[in-house]
C-alpha cells in the first residue's frame with residue numbers, strides 16, 4: 001500500500017465513509033448493504049473493514065469508496081483526501097514522469113521559439129515580396145527579379161499555415 005493509502009486507512013473509518021456518502025449507520029454495525037441495495041442488515045462493518053453476507057463484498061475504506069462511487073483506486077484516494085479534508089500530498093511523480101515533464105517543456109519552448117522566428121521570417125519575406133511585386137508592376141524589374149519574385153511567391157504559398165512538427169526543431 002502506498003503512503004497516501006496508508007494514511008487514509010489510519011484516519012478514515014468505514015462508518016465515517018458510510019455517513020459521509022449518505023448511508024445511515026447503526027450501533028450494531030449491521031446495515032442494509034449499500035453496494036447491492038439490500039433490504040436486510042447483512043452488511044457488517046468495523047472501523048477498518050466491511051463485509052456483506054449476501055453479495056460477498058468486502059474490503060476497507062478505500063475499496064468501499066471505489067465501489068460506492070464506481071471509481072478507481074487512485075480516484076478513491078483523491079476523493080477521500082478531499083472529502084475528509086485530510087490535506088495529504090498528491091502522489092509524487094516518478095523520476096521518469098518528472099524527466100518526461102522537463103523534456104515536454106523543453107520541446108514546447110523550442111517549438112514556440114521556432115514558430116515565433118518563422119512568423120518573423122515569413123512577415124519579412126512578405127514585405128520583400130510586396131516590394132518586388134511593386135517593382136514588377138511598375139516595370140522597374142529585370143528578368144532576374146521576376147524569377148526571384150516567382151520563387152519567393154511559391155515559397156510563401158507553401159509555407160502559409162504549414163503544420164510544423166516538433167521533431168523538425
Ligand SMILES: [Zn+2]
Pocket residue numbers: 033034035036037038043052053054055056057
Ligand atoms: Zn451486499
